[in-house]
Amino acid sequence: MPLILEVALPVPLDAIFDYLPHPHTAHFRQALGCRVQVSFGQRKLIGVIVGHKQASDISPAKIKPIEHLLDLDPILDPGWLAKIRWCARYYHHPLGDTLFSCLPTLLKKGEPADALQDQIWFTTYLGQQIEAMPKTPAQWRLLQMLRQHPHGLEVSAISAQGFQSTQLHKLRDKGLIDYRQEPKLTAQVSGPLLAEAELVLTPEQTSAVQHIQQAQGFHVFLLEGVTGSGKTEVYLQALRPVLARGQQVLVLVPEISLTPQTLHRFRRRFACSLVALHSGLSERERLEAWLAAKRGAAAIVIGTRSAVFTPFANLGMVIIDEEQDASFKQMEGLRYHARDLALKYAQEAQVPVILGSATPSLESLRHALAQHYQHLQLTQRPQTNKPTPPPLQLLDIRSLKLQEGFSLPLLKRLDTHLQAGNQVLIFINRRGFAPALTCYTCGWLAECPQCDARMTWHKEPPRLHCHHCDTQQAVMLTCPHCQSEDLHPLGWGTQRSEAFLQQRYPEIPLVRLDRDAVSTHKRLQTSLQQIQQMQAGILLGTQMLAKGHHFPRVTLVAVLDADTGLYSSDFRALEHSGQLLTQVAGRAGRAHQAGEVILQTRHPDDTNLLELCQHGYSYFARRLLEEREQLSLPPYEYLAILHASGKTREQVHQVLTEMAAHLHPYIQATRGVEEADSLIQAQGLNAIGPFPAPMERRKNRYHMQFWLQAAQRAPLHETIAASLRYLRQHKQARTIRYAWDIDPWDTLG
Ligand SMILES: [Zn+2]
Ligand SMILES: [Zn+2]
Known part of the structure; x- marks a missing residue:
């Protein structure tokens, strides 16, 4: 055979x-x-x-x-x-x-899996013995230099000294020197591991570092620390012994280009080989980094989501910074969660994991409270002259007249902070000029021809743009419905607030940070530098502003509309909203000045908002957990969503309905016999749907969902496998697109 x-x-x-x-x-x-x-x-x-x-x-x-x-x-x-x-x-x-x-x-693409090689030149026995070369003074100088490097010197370092490769080869022909090939990236570092002194730790940080350093084998730590409490310093000191043992560390971060500070701190601290995997790398650099990690030559690998697939020769620790961040979940294709995979891989490698966050996900918090993870908390900012994060203040705007989204009391606070020479940060969760364009005469709204969504009005360049399918149109001058010219923006986006603030504060520099203003890494660096250099100034932007940046001069943080996310149909919306508001608020008062955080709201009595403001995220999250438990939602039960789409609603509905009927016996089987006790009942599977997705029509396709919810993973996965076997042999299913999302990050997509 x-x-x-x-x-x-x-x-x-x-x-x-x-x-x-x-x-x-x-x-x-x-x-x-x-x-x-x-x-x-x-x-x-x-x-x-x-x-x-x-x-x-x-x-x-x-x-x-x-x-x-x-x-x-x-x-x-x-x-x-x-x-x-x-x-x-x-x-x-x-x-x-x-x-x-x-x-x-x-x-x-089939390229060889070989690392780029360096030539390392060294002196031979003869080369060490020879006493003079009067006829070739340049070669003599080169030989003398190489004699000072008993381990050899890379060709790049030799040419940096002004020598030519012909001189190297002439010396080699004389048998005085030779070379060997070595991969360009090597882990060998001579001298001490620490390139700079470690910072003095607070008692809380010291305790956290000690616990982590004592961990044996697989052990998960949830490092919950308020913004500015020094989580990075804990990572740096906790991983030092791992590097000293010659092991490798994987550090996952949300977005390297948005948070260059974290990368710089790792680079500055250790004299070891560090590779950063980010979108700015060339294909060759990415392969070199991958190979270096695989052969153990990269001591620290810092990267975003996909870095979780890096192979390691000798992994010693995994760190996931901002573990709650949305970017760790891939939302299409292979819909994996990098944090969850990293935990699985660390378990196999039997190494400790640090999950760091100021606003932990409910998943991680639940495990910490149940003592599956060790919970380490940092409640203070280091150094007594740094104030703790300021409380969130609600500003009731129900009866107030708004100027382009700003209430008068908020504008007065802006005046005060700017006059004092400080910076203010204004958070708006929508980019563009306005989220919609409307006709005041007949009420017409500009809608996307392909989606159940409104077109966003952008001013630069002027266009109507659907953020769901990328359809773009010219901005019309008259209403296509009634031909009136009375067209107006509806709602506020970053561009509209920018125009308003520039008019109100013509002398004060303004930096806008959103995906349109900062489309490249370089432009972001320029904007961040501008912010560091200016005195009084206005920072305006979307979530991009909330991510880990250090803005020491910001004393006022204002959220124009704190209500988004309060009344969403997505069961995770409150959690995400609480995390985002807390992170934005954390930008205030990070240096020596106390800060102020103002949230404009039309729902000042909303229980969730009040709890977040009065008691902080930590309390808020624990209360949300209780709610999730009562409703049997993740993280207490497991959820998977089948997303399906097709050219017509009927097509998708028919296939999913037939599939649901086919799955019925599987679902029944998990519930045990009729007289089963309540314990078995509780382990049963729950099927919901099919029903239309929250945005049913997108890119001219009709989207539907089918949910499976279970207290146990095994029956859930068996049923999903059965659904896929069924769909693969179903004739009509070939005309629709479908994919399961396991442990979905939200229920909208
Ligand atoms: Zn009209
Ligand atoms: Zn669209």
Whole structure:
């Protein structure tokens, strides 16, 4: 019987494909984790060997041999492959697509998995003995320099001294020097690990660092610290012994380009090799970083969501900063959560994990309160002259006249802070000029032709723009319905507030931070620098302002509309809203001045808002947890949402209804027999739907949802698998698109 190779391919089919080994290559060379080139239909594809077997269901004559073996050694070790398999199974995503979405682009394209090499030049025995070279003074100087480096010197360092490569080769021809090849990124660091002194810790920080350093094996810490309480310093001191042991550390952060300070602090602190994985890297740099982590040459890997798939030679600790952040969840394709995967991987590697946050997710908080995680709290800001975060004040605007969204009492506070030479930060959760364009004569609203959504009015460049499908239109001058010219903006976006504030405070510099104003990394750096350099000034923006920036001169934070998120149909909206408001508020009073935080609201009696303002996020979150428990919602039960869309509503509805009927016996089976006791009942599965998605029509497709909710993971995943088996053989299901979202971040998408 011939050996059959199982090959994962980058195709959206939930299958692994059988191929015969390459006829002229030894079988043992065609190992798990090696890349191969195969023909697939009419195409040539790069695949990865993920299994060996003795026989195939397909007749041997029909199985093609692989065309090329691309790797002499596997690029993926069995441990990494096992992780990817687990990820594909957990998220019910095809293995091939999962594997290929985790690989650096150059490896997907079939480039060699070789690190760039450096030439390291060193003196030979003869080169150390020779006493003079009177005829070639330049070569003599070069030789003398190399003698001072017993471990050798990279070619780049030699040319930086003004020497030519011809001189190197002439000395080599004389047998005085030689070179060896080494990967460019190496972990070898001579001298002490600490490149700068550690900061003095508060008693709370000291205790946190000690607990983490004492951890053995897999142990999760939730480091809950108010903004400015010095979480980063705790990470830095907790991981020092890990680096000193020669182990590697993975640090996941929400967005590197938005929070360059964190990266700089890691770089400044340690004299070790650190790689940062961010969107600004070239494909080659990304591959180099990946390979360096894999061979253990990168001591610290800092990256965003996808860095969780980095292979490590010797992982010693995982840190997830701002663990509650939305960016850790991928919302399309492989819908994974980087925090949850990192926890799983750390458990396998038996290493400690630090989850850091000022506003922990309810998932992590629940585990901490149940003592599955060790809860470490930082309640104070270091140094007594730094005030604690100021309380949130509600400003009732129900009976107040607004000028472009600003009430008079708020404008007066702005005047005071700006006159005192301070900076003010204004948070608006909508970009663009106005979230809608309306006709005052007939009430017409500019709506997206493809979605159940209004078009946002943008001023620069002038256009109507749908933020859901990217449709853009010219701004009309007359109402298409009644031809009136009485068209007006409805609501406020960042551009409209900017225009108003510039008119009101013509002398005061204003920096706007949102996706339109700061589309590139460079523009963000310029804006942040401008903020650091200016005295009095106005910072205006969206969530981008809330993310970890340090604005020492900001003394007033104003939220124009605190009510968004209070009355959403999404059960996580309150949690996210509480986190966002707390983070925005945390920007105030971070240096030596006390701050002030004002939230404009039309619901000053709202219980949730009052609790957040009076007792803070920590209390607010614990109360939300009680609510979730009563309603059997995550994190107390597990949730999965099937998102489906098609050209007509009927099409999607029919397929999902038939699927729901097919799943009924599975769901019944989880509930036990009729006289089952309440315990078994509680473990049952709950199916909800199909029903239209909150925004039913998007990009001219009709979206529906079907929910499965369960107290136990196993029956939930079995039922999801059954649904996919059913849909794959269902004829009409081929005309719709569908995907399961396991542990969804929100229920809207
Ligand atoms: Zn009209
Ligand atoms: Zn649209």
